[in-house]
Amino acid sequence: MEPFDVIIIGSGVAALTAAYRLCSEKKVLIFTKSRVMESNSYLAQGGIAVAINEGDDWVAHADDTLVAGSFYNHIDNVNKLTSEGKRYITMLIENGMNFDRNATGQFDLGREGGHLRRRILHAGGDKTGKALTTFLYHQLKDKVNIVEHEMVIDLLMHGHQCVGVITKRKNGEVTYHYSAATIIATGGCGELYTYTSNARTVTGDGMAMAYRAGAILTDMEFIQFHPTLLYKDQSVIGLVSEAVRGEGAFLQNSKGERIMEGVHHLQDLAPRDIVARTIFTELEKGETVFLNIAHVRDFPSRFPTIYQMCVENGIDLAKNLLPVVPGAHFMMGGIRADAYGRTSVSGLYAVGEVACTGVHGANRIASNSLLEGIVFGNQTAEGLLNENLSIPSTCFEPKLPVGKRTPPNLPTKEEIKRQMTTFAGIVRNGDGLHALLTWIQQFDFLHTDWRNLTFKEIEITNMLTVSWLIAKSSLERKESMGSHYRSDFPVSVMAKKREEVVRQIYQDQNVLVRGTV
Incomplete structure (x- = not known):
């Protein structure tokens, strides 16, 4: 060819x-x-x-x-x-x-x-x-x-x-x-x-x-978790854009409390990792979290996709409350x-x-x-x-290793999702990540002949490979920073030092960097 x-x-x-x-x-x-x-x-x-x-x-x-x-x-x-x-x-x-x-x-x-x-x-x-x-x-x-x-x-x-x-x-x-x-x-x-x-x-x-x-x-x-996925009957229906909060929507719990007040100076428009963890904390306490859209002007015309998604899934827009959960984004x-x-x-x-x-x-x-x-x-x-651009003339006879047809005992996609959500999700810790690695490594996902697998089997082996890489990387970084939050390693002084270094670089380039985070 x-x-x-x-x-x-x-x-x-x-x-x-x-x-x-x-x-x-x-x-x-x-x-x-x-x-x-x-x-x-x-x-x-x-x-x-x-x-x-x-x-x-x-x-x-x-x-x-x-x-x-x-x-x-x-x-x-x-x-x-x-x-x-x-x-x-x-x-x-x-x-x-x-x-x-x-x-x-x-x-x-x-x-x-x-x-x-x-x-x-x-x-x-x-x-x-x-x-x-x-x-x-x-x-x-x-x-x-x-x-x-x-x-x-x-x-x-x-x-x-x-x-x-x-x-x-x-x-x-x-x-x-x-x-x-x-x-x-x-x-x-x-x-x-x-x-x-x-x-x-x-x-x-x-x-x-x-x-x-x-x-x-x-x-x-x-891995970034978007704070606001529309949620009903234990399932995610779709994404509710951050632009909705940009137009005046805010997050509240079932008691009507605005959950981002006092958490960050940008409140509901704080960076996504902060908002997602705040919602996660509320959900862990057994609360339900809603996006209150009462202050959003012309919601149906401004956000037609989200509006239609709500209507089709029976979300009562008269209450101005959209039930939301964070999800991998x-x-x-x-x-x-x-x-x-x-x-x-x-x-x-x-x-x-x-x-x-x-x-x-x-x-x-x-x-x-x-x-x-x-x-x-x-x-x-x-x-x-x-x-x-060129290709070596000797490359047209590839000698590819022939491996096993399929790794034994492949998990289902749903099992991978549950393990990753539990142990490598919004909040992580060393014990959970070790447990995740042990679970992943029981499957022989790196030594196989992908030519002999079905589409689904290939996707599962790829999912296992990337899950393994995420788990190992998450264990290696023993600090909390941005979207990587380790409950056993809170935010370290390294983060502050990193900020100081970056600001100095910009100062040396005569570029103004704004104030404190």
């Missing part, structure tokens, strides 16, 4: 952005194990944080990003994310992407958790992800090869170089596809948890494949990558949530995820356009 210049795994905003920039000069092939429009990007209700308004600037956006990330962020990449965002968003607008505007024709900017200014662009109210992915798809659908319902099960390796992917169709057919560059853009791993905002396809596949190929993964302990860690998507493996790139460039630190600020996909999707493509 004739090799491609670039193979992209995934179909979210990062994948589509990179493909759009590459397709005019490179032969591009996209694989998605489901449909193109089934991704976390498509589901994103929040918007895109960008300093585009007069009176705002990228430095202020960077400051807010650092504070939310517990100053654990990669400073240069944060600067790139926030300073380049306006340029790439402007390019999208010039190409026809429409964002919501007010009656005067100005952008109707929202405010969300962790941001001190209104800088969130939306499209279609709470349908930003749908609008953006649909726009990008229509821009490139006739310019690249897009293959749906074909799962990438492993990376093709030639020594230490990635030279393509191995895929499997639902009929069992396995195919090798060669490429000079392979971009992993498969998203995070929300499906490892019982409650999640993620698409059902997000099972950590890209991280697991990269680990098996020898790529470096980092910061796997940092975003992975700050992942495959270590630089600003151009380059990983530790030659020929292998990573972009979007599956990658860890360090921009989010220990906790992602609201609405920086779509921005990340846009900025680093463009950066990765620009880097590849300037590279001379």
